[in-house]
Amino acid sequence: MRVLSWNVNGLRACAKKGWAQWLEASEGSIVGVQEVRARREQLPAEIAEPPGWSSHFIAAERPGYSGVGLFSRRPADDVREGMDEPRFDAEGRVQIARFGRLRVANVYFPNGSGRDRDNSRVPYKLDFYRHLFEILQRLRRSGARVLVMGDFNTAHRDIDLARPKDNRKTSGFLPEECAEVDRWLQRGWVDTFRHFRPEEEGAYTWWSQRQGVRERNVGWRIDYILASPSALPFVRAAAVHPQVMGSDHCPISVVLDPAICG
Secondary structure, three states: OEEEEEEOOOHHHHHOOOHHHHHHHOOOOEEEEEOOOOOHHHOOHHHHOOOOOEEEEEOOOOOOOOOEEEEEOOOOOEEEEOOOOHHHHOOOOEEEEEEOOEEEEEEEOOOOOOOOOOOOOHHHHHHHHHHHHHHHHHHHHOOOEEEEEEEOOOOOOHHHEOOHHHHOOOOOOOHHHHHHHHHHHHOOOEEHHHHHOOOOOOOOOEEOOOOOOOOOOOEEOOEEEEEOOOOHHHEEEEEEOOOOOOOOEOOEEEEEOHHHHO
16 A cells, blocks of 8 residues: 655646656555645646546635645545644645544645745744644544655755755754654654665755756755554555656655555
8 A cells, every 4th residue: 555745836737747647657545745736626627536536625715825635546534624723724734534544644834934035934834733733643542543744844854955054044944843843753753764764865855946956966855754653563665756757846655554544
């Protein structure tokens, strides 16, 4: 059972670069996308409802902004939309799907950068992290096996970006942002990629669109699939897929024992 996550940086734009072919070849059972930037009715039918897939979308109130979508080979038992907090839910960033005992949270975490390229959105971003954390902790306590996947918009450690020294004051690698990821891991959440590849360097998931940056692999690892302690025994492998083009991010994946749903 394969689960994938990808910030597509606009699903309509990604669709013009081979999205449908990638999805069909992905061997995925569940695929979450972030930064959809469209309402369901604005997407071509073959993208919104590809043959053989069930799909669910949440859009932001602001047109052409944010949004998440989930595709699955079997329909989810149910999908929670948002976090019951208007200031977060207006941006269409969270959906939590249930597949038996498995819960999959597909999340597009906010960026801390404001419109003036400052760090004015960092408090909002950290509040978002903390509010979602409490929701997911309750799911853990209920006995659910939980995966949290998506664009976390934070590189956790020096190894997770090409130029850590140059970005100490940049949102995405601020001490308070890294500390929030630390708190999740200290409370038992497991970064599945680092679980299998603890010291692998150069494994990035996002690159600036400036010319030559991706070719030189000057990137950041800001996309994650975290597993709860009860889900981790069912995780068999984790990977990033930098060879997949179509967005400024690349997909990430985990392979699961299908018994995780039982």
